[in-house]
Each structure stands twice: as structure tokens, then as C-alpha cells.
Amino acid sequence: MLNRRQLLTAAGLAGVGLAAAACSSGGGGGDADQPAAPKSDAVLKGTLNIITPEFAGTDGKKAFEGDILKKFTEKHPDVKFQVDYTPWDKLNEKLSTQIAGGQASDLIMMGMGWTAPFAQKKVFAPLDESVLGEAKIPELLLENAKWDGKLYAVPLLLESRPFIYRKDLLAMHGVDNPERDTIDDFTELLRELKGKTGGVPLDMLASSLRQVWGQMTFAFGGTQFSEDGMEAHFNKEPAVKALQWMVDIQKEKLSDFNLRVAAGQPGAYQTGKCVIGWQSSGVWPSLAQQSPELVKDENLGMMLCPSTEAGKKVLYQGGTLVGLSSRTKNEDAALAALQYLVSNEALAAASKFTGKVPANSNIAKGTDLGGNKILDYSQQNLEHSVTDGGTAAWMEIRGKMDPILEGAVLGKKGVQESIEELQKMAEDSIGRIK
Secondary structure, three states: OOOOOHHHHHHHHHHHHHHHHHOOOOOOOOOOOEOOOOOOOOOOEEEEEEEEEOOOHHHHHHHHHHHHHHHHHHHHOOOEEEEEEHHHHHHHHHHHHHHHOOOOEEEEEOOOHHHHHHHHHHOOEEEHHHHHOOOOOOOOHHOOEOOEEEEOEEEEEEEHHHHEEEEEHHHHHOOOOOOOEEHHHHHHHHHHHHHHHHHOOOOOOOOOOHHHHHHHHOOOOOOOOOOOOOOOOOOOOHHHHHHHHHHHHHHHHOHHHHHHOOOOOOOOOOOOOOEEEEEHHHHHHHHHHOOHHHHHHEEEEEEEEEEEEOOOOOEEHHHHEEEEEOOOHHHHHHHHHHHHHOOHHHHHHHHHOOOOOOOOOOOOOOOOOOOOOOHHHHHHOOOEEEEEOOOHHHHHHHHHHHHHHHHOOOOOOOOOHHHHHHHHHHHHHHHOEE
């Protein structure tokens, strides 16, 4: 049994709310352990509260409430929505305040890796997979939405990170296609490009090092946690090799942490300092506006990250999931709305507005998603998805990783010392929830 201090720690910013949630099974009156399933004959009525970090600003509200949700209420006029637009950096804290006060939203949108921590504290109700309706979501993404073998959330919008490359600049140096079968071959290409260009070829380490390490751990054939989330694999060979690779490419200046720029400013790929970039699909609006020549087909190429296994690729996914509050008083309407949000129609509209990748691979190639070519490419390669998290201790772990990784990448600490620190941090965090 966890004491209050331990629960506060395990929940990070949001301890008080998650502690309160753990003390109550909540729910809509049924068995709290029985997965909730939509009912085709349910009478839908009442007001549903949704909290979301997406759809910010006046335009966002218009897109979400005036278009997406409106189409649901046109079919179900007795259902109303109240939407709480909370930015990402305040979301964990806001959710905890809601939960502690007994006012949790019926539907809760949150990030990749958040499912297990919130499900373990009984903030979310388990879901029957029939809630997916006809949506096709890759199994790797669904695994990130599960805890203890049960589905607790549904992936909606993804922030994919494929490699994009400058066809024009590569052609100048005699490279037609930078795609390679293995990570070793790709690293050799980077060395070749450095020799030819005289500069840093890859803009990758200027991103979140936690996310870089996460992707590269999968690329080296590993996982971050055991299947049950109760054991960290940070000190396993793939994760060690992944960090060593990051340290080596920094040392050789194949990529450079010091190329970081302020949010919204053109990065090294955009300014031509690097010929390959590890870029979020969300960069498209600024890329298209600031450097329209770079989004032309003759200049823009895209590829997935290779792995140690020839032919096997990985595509890192951040993103947004939606879960059903265990305290909802209107389960039938909430489940119907959740099922609608992941439908082709609603998710395509949400994707077009946010610039994020729809997790529903049913959405056909060629669907108008706003002309975002990085989004289109990512959506066509969802089967290669890898994601963060996988443990109920993730909310405490995630914020502590970047400083440790930065120390290793910049040579302030050795790889083994950093790995040991990361592993101990993870073991301590997991130990507090056992």
C-alpha cells in the first residue's frame, strides 16, 4: 500500500489528484474492473466535459466545437459539450486538481506514455476494444494505450518524427538516396556526408534527447521497459548502445546538440547547415511558411530510421490519446463520443487542423489532411511506430531523463555512469508504485 507521500512523488506534478483517484473506483455505476463498451441502443443525453491540450485558441475552438463536435451533436441533439482547453505544460497539474476535487472530465486527452500511470491510479476506466468501432489502429500504438493487459485509452493524433532530407543539397554531393538498410550503414553515410560537406550532416541531437534515446533504443533492438512495466531496461545492451551512438555522433559532429534554436526559429536543417533532419510532422506549417522552397517535391525527401536488423525501420511517435474517466456519470454518451472521435470523419478533420498524424490507418492515402507531406508520409508508415513509456512510473521518470542524457552527450559524464544513474532513477520510481 502506498502512503500519501509516495503517491505524490509517483504522480510528479499531479500527486494530489492521482492519490485521490486511487482511493475511489469511480465509474458510471458498473463494475470498475469490467471494460466499458458502447451500447448501440443507449439513450444519449446530458453534458459531457472534455479536457484537451489540442485545439488551442479561437481557431482551435471553432474547429473542435464548431465543426468536429457539432457533427456529433447534430446526430445526438440531447448531448452537450463543455471543453477545457489546457496547454500541455499545465495538463498534468490541471488533471490532478480536477481529480482531487471530484470534478474529473468525462473524457481526458493526454500524451503518449501517460496511460499506464493514470490507469494504475484508477483515473481511467478500462475500455472494451469495441470502442474503436471500425478504426484501424496499429497494435504497437494500442500497446501504449494499455495497462495490465487492458485497454485504457485510444490513440488519436500522433506527432511523428521521420527523417527528412534535402534532395537538392545531397544531389550536389553525389548522393541520390540517403536511405540505408542498417544503422551502421546510415552512420557511415553520415561520415561520408560530413567529409563531403564539411559541416554537420544530421539535425537530430538538437531535439529532445529523451525522445532520441527512446527511438534509438528500439533501433538497436530493445525496449525501454518490461512488458508489465515493472522493470526498466535502461541498462540493457540496446539502450546502452543507443546512448553510445548518440555520444559518438556528437563527438564526431555527425549531429550536434549545440545547434538548438529557440522555439519557432528556423533550425539547422531549415537553414541548410544540415542536409538531414529528424523532424516532427508538426514542423510543416512553419517550414512551409518560412522556407516554401524546402517543401517542394524536388527538394524534400523522407525516410524512416533504420535499425540493426536489415530492412526493419522505426518511426518515433509522440502524440495524444483519449481516455474515459473512471468517475464519469454519463458513461454511455462518453463512450459514444470517444468512439466518434477516432472515426474516419472526426479524426481526419482533427488531423487537418492540428497538423498531427491520425492514428487511424483506415484514413486513406490521398485524404485531404492539409497538404502536410510529412504527415502523409508518417500516416502511410504507422506500422513502424514506436512510442515512449510503458510503465506506471512514467510521469515521474520522463522529466528527469534529458539532463542525464545531456551530460553523457556533452561528455560531462561517461556513458556507463549515465546509464547507471538512469537505471537507478527508473528503479526507484517503479519501486514507489509496486
